[in-house]
Amino acid sequence: MTDSSYIGRFAPTPSGFLHFGSLVAALASWLDARAVNGRWLLRMEDTDPPREMPGARDAILQTLERYGLHWDGEVVFQSQRHDAYAAVVDRLFNMGLAYACTCSRKQLERYNGIYPGFCRNAEHAREGAAIRLRVPELIYRFTDRVQGEYQQHLGREV
Ligand SMILES: [Zn+2]
Known part of the structure; x- marks a missing residue:
């Protein structure tokens, strides 16, 4: 099956290092996307600053790279997307x-x-x-x- 419109993603939370279960989830998602020539995106779930561990973001990215799980495009940071989410919420309210x-x-x-x-x-x-x-x-x-x-x-x- 080839579907270049397929988009997979991985969304780790930078509250600690990537643990084995998350690495397996990332690998499965990456394989799903690559098996159909799809894209694999990375979104950092940095929405809870008090729970973030200093250095975890970089450590997660380095771990993924070390295992050859290269993502497409730029890493998206949830903390920088408030305006986009507010626009979607407005649209949902307007549509009832x-x-x-x-x-x-x-x-x-x-x-x-x-x-x-x-x-x-x-x-x-x-x-x-x-x-x-x-x-x-x-x-x-x-x-x-x-x-x-x-x-x-x-x-x-x-
Ligand atoms: Zn209520």
């Missing part, structure tokens, strides 16, 4: 696909991780609110190469 939620974790803890939709039809200000996605009342299905057939109703199960 997102809404602001002011529920506290305390309010939601009894729902076992399934949001009951309290704010779905409210008109809360976005400032200081969580942003939730409005998902259609559909069952989503896909075939995972390892796990097989999978389906889930996002609105009711997530």
